[in-house]
Amino acid sequence: MTEPIKVLIVDDITSTLDNLQKLLSFEPDIQVMATAVNGKEGVEQAKKLAPDIVLMDVNMPIMDGIQATETLAQEVPGSPVIIMSVQGERDYLRRAMQSGAREFLIKPFSGDELIASIRRVYQLEQKKESFLAKTTGGTPVAAAAPPDGGTPAGRRAEHGQVFFFYSGKGGVGKSLIAANLAVSMANETKGKVALVDLDLQFGDIGVLLNLDHSQGITDLIENIDHMDPEFIREIMVDGPYGIKVLLTPISPELADLVTVEHVRRIFGELRKMFDYIIVDSSAHLGEINLEVLDHADKVVVVTSLSIPAIKNTKLALKIFDSLSISPDRVVLLLNKSDAHSEFNKESVEANLRFPIAGQIPNDPKLVINSINRGNPFVTTHPESEISQRIRELVAKLLPTAPAAAEAEPAEKKSRKGLFARR
Ligand SMILES: Nc1ncnc2c1ncn2[C@@H]1O[C@H](COP(=O)(O)OP(=O)(O)O)[C@@H](O)[C@H]1O
Numbered sequence: 001m002t003e004p005i006k007v008l009i010v011d012d013i014t015s016t017l018d019n020l021q022k023l024l025s026f027e028p029d030i031q032v033m034a035t036a037v038n039g040k041e042g043v044e045q046a047k048k049l050a051p052d053i054v055l056m057d058v059n060m061p062i063m064d065g066i067q068a069t070e071t072l073a074q075e076v077p078g079s080p081v082i083i084m085s086v087q088g089e090r091d092y093l094r095r096a097m098q099s100g101a102r103e104f105l106i107k108p109f110s111g112d113e114l115i116a117s118i119r120r121v122y123q124l125e126q127k128k129e130s131f132l133a134k135t136t137g138g139t140p141v142a143a144a145a146p147p148d149g150g151t152p153a154g155r156r157a158e159h160g161q162v163f164f165f166y167s168g169k170g171g172v173g174k175s176l177i178a179a180n181l182a183v184s185m186a187n188e189t190k191g192k193v194a195l196v197d198l199d200l201q202f203g204d205i206g207v208l209l210n211l212d213h214s215q216g217i218t219d220l221i222e223n224i225d226h227m228d229p230e231f232i233r234e235i236m237v238d239g240p241y242g243i244k245v246l247l248t249p250i251s252p253e254l255a256d257l258v259t260v261e262h263v264r265r266i267f268g269e270l271r272k273m274f275d276y277i278i279v280d281s282s283a284h285l286g287e288i289n290l291e292v293l294d295h296a297d298k299v300v301v302v303t304s305l306s307i308p309a310i311k312n313t314k315l316a317l318k319i320f321d322s323l324s325i326s327p328d329r330v331v332l333l334l335n336k337s338d339a340h341s342e343f344n345k346e347s348v349e350a351n352l353r354f355p356i357a358g359q360i361p362n363d364p365k366l367v368i369n370s371i372n373r374g375n376p377f378v379t380t381h382p383e384s385e386i387s388q389r390i391r392e393l394v395a396k397l398l399p400t401a402p403a404a405a406e407a408e409p410a411e412k413k414s415r416k417g418l419f420a421r422r
């Protein structure tokens with residue numbers, strides 16, 4: 001059996017320590033290795049024991065959880081922190097976000113939430129370590145490399161580019177932009193374009209493009225062992241300008257049937273069949289999203305001018321950073337950038353410490369009309385400003401043309417700098 005996940009719990013209330021310990025004792029893959037009653041003691045224990053995960057209370061005497069988390073992020077980076085805070089501690093929560101904590105649990109939380117969070121943070125850390133081993137270590141390919149040889153080198157041998165659309169929050173316009181971008185990309189490049197809806201439960205691509213949704217990804221996985229290009233093309237639906245669309249399961253409860261392994265195999269095939277693969281996703285950073293994220297050539301993060309959107313984008317960028325997703329691969333997009341708001345591009349960039357690569361204007365009339373008719377606005381109103389901005393995004397996502405390559409190093413450098421600063 002593999003080693004259990006070693007956890008250090010830091011909380012000044014003895015009964016909380018006891019409860020958490022009891023709760024975790026039922027999980028065979030989790031082992032509480034030590035406890036501490038304040039931040040200072042927590043830091044000392046973590047330095048000595050190098051736990052896999054630190055569960056950290058916020059309000060504690062001597063040294064609080066935020067300060068302890070900041071210290072750990074600097075001095076024991078291999079021991080990621082999950083903060084446990086009480087609802088009304090909003091101010092703390094904001095500080096906690098800056099301190100380098102990986103996740104936040106709001107008390108009272110359920111045992112399931114706690115356990116899921118521990119496993120998730122642990123897995124992300126493992127991925128990060130195996131990635132670092134691959135890129136910096138003397139051993140060329142780490143043992144943790146996926147069985148299908150999905151290493152960066154293996155990836156490049158295949159053909160299609162994957163553009164993964166993500167936002168930490170729904171309703172920011174991710175699906176709308178992904179759909180219009182796919183159509184525009186087909187028109188601009190005349191290449192083979194696939195659009196994949198990975199918002200498996202609540203995908204909207206079928207509705208946005210007014211497609212016949214009588215089959216979807218579950219029809220592929222039912223016959224996954226006989227999956228060949230011809231079969232895949234049959235299951236995909238025809239969209240505007242010759243794009244091919246892989247839709248969600250026809251019913252939300254079928255979403256659970258789709259596994260990471262399925263997704264890995266499907267994308268392996270799609271990369272051989274298409275030049276560009278545009279992926280719409282759900283906000284949930286579960287296994288499937290992480291798998292595609294890991295292998296995507298570009299990750300387009302969509303945000304908007306609202307506090308929840310910005311907050312979730314910040315969290316997402318932090319998670320990407322901890323997953324060692326290079327900032328060069330991240331394209332930050334501000335949607336409804338001219339909407340009335342107390343924020344603007346500059347304040348969002350300052351807050352996120354990440355440059356905005358593109359802005360999409362707010363155009364409710366055109367957008368609502370386009371959604372109601374199921375006609376992408378890039379086809380019906382190609383000269384509108386919103387369509388022009390989408391075309392600019394197409395150009396940005398395409399592999400760098402030789403002429404533009406000169407300007408790249410400087411931009412890369414500044415992005416990296418911005419990304420690394422916390
Ligand atoms: N640039 C825009 N201008 C006007 N309305 C927009 C714009 N982007 C998105 N919307 C509106 O926001 C809604 C949510 O967009 P959607 O793409 O479904 O978001 P997500 O996929 O992020 O949940 C859409 O129904 C649309 O009416």
Ligand SMILES: [Mg+2]
Pocket residue numbers: 171174175176199203204
């Ligand atoms: Mg959506």
